[in-house]
Amino acid sequence: MSPSLDDLPLRDDLRGLTPYGAPQAPLPVALNVNENTHPVPEEVADDILDAVARALRDVNRYPDREFTHLRESFAEYLGHGLTPDRIWAANGSNEVLQHLLQAFGGPGRTAMGFGPTYSMYPLLTRATGAQYVAGTRGPDFTLDPASAAAQVSELRPDVVFLCAPNNPTGTPLGLDVIEAVYDATDGIVIVDEAYQEFAPRESPSALTLxxxxxxxxxxxxxxxxxxxxxxxxxxxxxxxxxxDALRLVRLPYHLSALTQAAATAALSHSSTMLRMVDEIVAQRDRMSATLDALGYHAYESWTNFVLFDGVDDPRATWQALYDRGILVRDVGIPHSLRVSAGTEDETTAFLEALASIDSEA
Ligand code: PMP
Known part of the structure; x- marks a missing residue:
């Protein structure tokens, strides 16, 4: 019989934790992990493939440890006068966050976020041996400057996470909250803008701060x-x-040559790559309006997903949608489910399936 985790000499502080576990089921309509359900546009896919093929020819050598071209491309994409020495990258923003926690978290330290928020913050924090504390939000999951600053002043964390806009609720975050939190702490303030491109065009990014x-x-x-x-x-x-501090904790050559080539090529076509954003925002808004019309309550969202409440039994509705080939996410918020905006057809399939479940109930 294979041993259980309890039989292994696992770190005490990892005992009892559960890994990140969004189900990966092969259903026709997967709207559970906030992916972009549109594929990379055909006209840029070839260019990206060519770049990867060229990189492959040199793959006997380690890649550029400082991913210079990629940093230049990110600096150009972000604008705001940023230079490549002010950019860092890794294998997903999860790894970027992990590097930050490895450098600024760790044993004896504390990180805080404002729940409900991105479920990986506590896991990443604890994996570095630091403690995670969940702060609270106001009505409708909003966060106001005075409350956020007061919570930070009281806890004095080493790292603060501000998810803007917030996952899993979609809630926008004002720049005034970021300013207030920054002024209330001597720690690192991380503004996670994973979904910023889906926010209204005129809403300023924390990059301006x-x-x-x-x-x-x-x-x-x-x-x-x-x-x-x-x-x-x-x-x-x-x-x-x-x-510079992040260089202390990253593994040497952490970004493969293939990743660097693919990402640099994709960024050279950023406007084409981002072409579907408006369509996704349109589907998100259609989803919210239809959910409201069906008698649910869709929370304001500046992301590519919608959290809605008014669900009597989220587990039963999740299962009924699953049985109809549609995967959404039960994020553990009472009477709520979260659903990513899909293509027009996927969004329609979700809304029709939900309506059909309601009519059977
Ligand atoms: N931050 C937030 C708020 C997210 O929702 C996600 C992905 N769900 C991530 C970071 C991590 O994304 P990735 O590692 O794919 O960049």
Whole structure:
């Protein structure tokens, strides 16, 4: 019989934890992990493939440890006068966050987020041996500057996570909250902008606050708006000295030559890669309006997904949707489910399936 985790000399602080576990079921309509359900546009796929093929010819050598071209491309994409020495990247923004926690978390330290928020914050924090504390939000999952700053002042964490807009609720976050939290702490403030490209165009990014704030970090990902989740590329912008700290903890050559080539090529076509964002936002808004019309309550969302409540039994509705070939996410918020905006057909399939479940109930 194979041993259980309890039989292994596992770190005490990892005992009893459960790994990240969104189901990966091969259903026709997968709207559970906030992917971009549109494939990489055909006209840029060939270019990306060519770049990967060229990189493959040199794959006997280690890749550029400093991923110079990729950093230049991210600096150009982000704008705001950012230079490549103020950019970092890794295999998904999860790894970017892990690097930050390895450098600024660790044993004896504390990180905090404001729940409900991204489920990986506690897991990543604890994996570095630090303690995670969940702060609270106001009505409708909003976070106001005074409350956020007061919670941070009281706890004095080493790292603060601000998810903007927030997963799993979709909630926007004002720049005033970021400013207030930054002023209330001597720790690192991470603004996770994984979904920023889906926010209204006129809403400013936390990148506008970087300036002289040397403890502020803005993390992003290519997994959502860029339709690049399978390539695993996340990045951040911060002060150049903070980036130096991340070099202490990353593994040598952590970004493969193939990843660097694919991401650099994709970024050279950023406007084409981002072409579906408006369509996804349109489907998200259609989803919210229809959910409201069906008698649910869709929370305001600036992301590519919608959290809705008014679900009597989320587990039963999740299963009924599953049985109809549609995968959504039960994020553990009472009477709620979360669903990613899909293509027009996928969104229609979800809405029709939900309506049919309601009519049977
Ligand atoms: N931050 C947030 C808020 C997310 O929702 C996700 C993915 N679900 C990530 C970070 C990590 O994304 P990735 O590692 O694919 O970049």
């Amino acid at each position: 970087l300036g002289e704030r040397e403890r502020l970090v803005v993390s992003r990902t290519m997994s959502k708006a860029f339709a690049f989740a399978g390539a695993r590329v996340g990045y951040l912008a911060a002060d150049a000295t903070l980036i």
